[in-house]
Amino acid sequence: MIRATDIHKSFGTLEVLKGVSLDVAQGEVVSIVGASGAGxxxxxxxxxxxxRPDGGRVEIDGRDVSALGDRALSQFRNERIGFVFQFHHLLAEFTAFENVCIPGLIGRRPRVDVERRAAELLDMMGLAARRDHKPGQLSGGEQQRVAIARALVNSPAVLLADEPSG
Structure with missing residues (x-):
């Protein structure tokens, strides 16, 4: 499902990733642990x-994403990868429901399907009664659950979570 091979990444003279390789099978749950600043x-x-890495290769679902151009990469990311970011990155001017819908609408999926899936996910997360609240009106835990619902709205092949317990 995911294969990262000999990944290198530097920021200026600081080499953060030094030949990291990783294989993750479909359905496998993997945690990456390490000290703060470890990469x-x-x-x-x-x-x-x-x-993008400075060196190495990334394959997802058998596709070499390193070879994709920016537009194809954006489309691939929207369709195949769900993200739960450390600091949620919910859009303050939109409701919880609208935040969950955004990736599906960006992906040009039918609005009715996106809205149905968003409602199901918010209900599953125990947030049906909070769907019309903006992020500033939600607790940190509620914001995290909205972010998880948003990451799942397109039924991605891969779900990535950065500091998910935060």
């Missing part, structure tokens, strides 16, 4: 196609 988030951003 965990950098590796997740590379696996999730948000950042």
């Amino acid at each position: 965990k988030t950098t590796l997740l951003q590379i696996i999730g196609t948000l950042s």
Whole structure:
């Protein structure tokens, strides 16, 4: 499902990832642990196609994402990868429901299907009664659950979570 091979990444003279390789099978749950500053988030951003490695290769579901151009990569990311970010990144001007719908609408899925799936996910997360609240009106835990629902709305092949217990 995910194969990262000999991943290198530097920021200036600081080499953060030094030949990291990783294989994750379909359905497998993997945790990456390490000290603060060890490169965990950098590796997740590379696996999730948000950042490109300086060297190495990333394959997801048999597809070499390293070879995709920016537009194809954005479409692939929207369709195949769900993200739960450390700091949620919910859009303050939108309700919980609208935040969950955004990836599906960006992916040009039928609105009725996206809204149905968003409602199901918010209900599953125990947030049906909070769907019309904006992020500033939600607790941190509620915001995290909205972020999880948003990550799942497109039924991605891969779900990546950065500091999910935060």
